[in-house]
Each structure stands twice: as C-alpha cells, then as structure tokens.
Amino acid sequence: MPNALIAAAPDFSQPIAVLKHCHDKIRKQLGTLQNLLEHISQHGSDAQAQQAADSVMRYFxxxxxxxxxxxxxxxxPMLSVTATGEDAALLQKLTPEIMAEHQQMDKLWHTLNRQLTSIASSETATQATPLSMQDVKEFSAIYSAHMEKEETWIAPMAKRIFSEQQMQQLGAAMQQRRGIST
Structure with a gap:
C-alpha cells in the first residue's frame, strides 16, 4: 500500500515535472555540500561526512x-525546432548560455568529486583532503542560477508550446536514457 504521506516523484509522462524534480534533488545535494563544509570543519571526515560525500557523489x-x-x-533541440518569434529569439540567446554552464558545472564537479572521493574513502577523520569552500560556493552559485534560468524560461516555454506528442517523445527519451523500460 503506497504511503500517502510521501510525495511521489512524477513519472515520465510529465517530463517537465521530472526535470523540475531533478532540480529539487540537485538543490538538496547542494545543501548537503554546504552542510558538509561546516561538518568537516568541526568533525573531520567522520562516518557522517563519508556518508554525505558518498551521497553527493552518487547523485552528481x-x-x-x-x-x-x-x-x-x-x-x-526539440524547443529549437518548435519555437517561433520571441520564443525562438529567447532560445537562441539562452541555449549557448545553458550549454556553457553545463561545461562549467562539469569542470567544477570534477574538482569537487576528487575532494569528495578523498573524504568518502578516508581511513581517519583527519586523513581526507579538505573540501574547498570556494569550489562549493562557485558550484552552488552556478547551479542555482542555471536552474533558475531553466525554471523561469525554458520549462514554461516547453509546457506552453510542446504538443502532447512532443511531451511523450521527450519523456520516452528521458526514460530510455535511464534504462527504464516502458
């Protein structure tokens, strides 16, 4: 029997809601990263820090x-084929920004991933490489601004201009990417 107190994740028939749900998970992991900074300064790479580092790494x-x-x-790409007028102009401006932000986030993630790997695999609380406050702040800031941009402009545009068939196509592609059978 499903627990009515636990919010269910949207399914792939609602691909824009799935993307928003991913953003919510990203925000949660960014919060864990922030908490980890403080925790490590007080307790080092103890079991809780190792578990938190592992959780963040698993997600990202x-x-x-x-x-x-x-x-x-x-x-x-689906939006670029469908959008016209002001939507097309906005998309033409935002797409290169979004792609560049993905590259920035990936580069920063590689740096953070090395730090978190050290924390997650340390034998003692003081053995791990420290977690860089600057790296965490920069990663969080870029991701937060990026998600805000997508939630303000991209998601509403898709919801407004995509047909039901396009939504199904997007959802099916997302589901397939994750290896989830229909």
Missing amino acids: NQAAPHHHADEEVDLL
Whole structure:
C-alpha cells in the first residue's frame, strides 16, 4: 500500500515535472555540500561526512549527467525546432548560455568529486583532503542560477508550446536514457 504521506516523484509522462524534480534533488545535494563544509570543519571526515560525500557523489556522477543530456540532446533541440518569434529569439540567446554552464558545472564537479572521493574513502577523520569552500560556493552559485534560468524560461516555454506528442517523445527519451523500460 503506497504511503500517502510521501510525495511521489512524477513519472515520465510529465517530463517537465521530472526535470523540475531533478532540480529539487540537485538543490538538496547542494545543501548537503554546504552542510558538509561546516561538518568537516568541526568533525573531520567522520562516518557522517563519508556518508554525505558518498551521497553527493552518487547523485552528481549518475543522475546529473542524465539530466544534462535530457536538456542538451532532447529538450533544447526539440524547443529549437518548435519555437517561433520571441520564443525562438529567447532560445537562441539562452541555449549557448545553458550549454556553457553545463561545461562549467562539469569542470567544477570534477574538482569537487576528487575532494569528495578523498573524504568518502578516508581511513581517519583527519586523513581526507579538505573540501574547498570556494569550489562549493562557485558550484552552488552556478547551479542555482542555471536552474533558475531553466525554471523561469525554458520549462514554461516547453509546457506552453510542446504538443502532447512532443511531451511523450521527450519523456520516452528521458526514460530510455535511464534504462527504464516502458
């Protein structure tokens, strides 16, 4: 029996809602990164820090690349084919920005991933490489602004101009990318 108190994740028949749900998960992981900075300064790389580092790495190494591919391979190209007038002009401006931000986030993630790997695999609380406050702040700032841009402009545009068939196509591509059978 499903638990009515637990919010269910949207399914792929609602691809824009799935993308928003991913953003919510990203925000949660960014919060964990912020909390980890403070925790490590007080407790070092203890078991809680190791568990938190592992959780953040698992998300950004597995789920986040799918999310970026959803946007780069499917959502933005589908929008560019469909958008006209002001939508097309806005998309032409935002697409290169979004793609560049993905590259920035990926580069920063590689740096953070090395730091988190050290924390997650440390034998003692003081053995790990420290987590850079500057790297965490920069990663969080870029991701937050990026998600705001997508939620303000891209998602509403897709919801407004995509047909039901396009939504189904987007959802199916996202589902397939994750290896989930229909």
